[in-house]
Amino acid sequence: MAFHEVRFPDNISRGARGGPERRTQIVELASGDEERNASWANSRRRYDVAYGIRRADDLAAVVAFFEARNGRLHGFRFKDWGDYKSCLPSGTPAPTDQAIGTGDGATTTFQLVKRYVSGSQTWVRTITKPVAGSVTVALNDASQASGWSVDTTTGVITFTTAPGSGVAITAGFEFDVPVRFDTDVLDVTLDLERLGSITSIPLLEIRR
DSSP, X not given: OOEEEEEOOHHHXXXXXXXXXXXXXXXXXXXXXXEEEESOSSOEEEEEGGGGOOSHHHHHHHHHHHHHTTTXXXXXXXXXXXXXXXXXXXXXXXXXXXXEEEOOSSOOEEEOEEEEEETTEEEEEEOOOBOTTOOEEEETTEEESSSEEEXXXXXXXXXXXXXXXXXXXXXXXXBOEEEEESOSOOOEEOOTTTTOEESOOEEEEOOO
């Protein structure tokens, strides 16, 4: 089992359906009241990319991609066109978009994250697959052109010199979702008019 640092074809993922999934246990009491408990601390994304296939060449590309990943065996990158930036979808990532830590004068590594805020509630998502060349970093709102590096396979920022105590560390970036195929079978319909189709191609986010 391995993770292949290759992205699913963008022209097909653009037409995919899917989004976050959570797992909640709900028990209805005799009184009609409910007790709700979250089974998962974090959400997981599911997608169906069959909707992005528009041509016979798209179908061939998906089959080749599926075979190269050995079905469900190997993970890969996927661009979620509805959520792939550190900022709003209409914006351009900036180095002050997301707070990723506060300097203490000793720590040199910081994990990229994205915060989802609604009212007083915030959920923090760990970003492990930033897009190469898209990451920018700022210290106390001052953009840093050098003195740091990013591991695009883990989303970890490493500074050459540890940021000073109390220094706000922020970052902007684009990112992919680590996923795998959630099936070992591609059910291809051989249709002469449509030149072939696949009813469903499910993808599932890999959580580590």
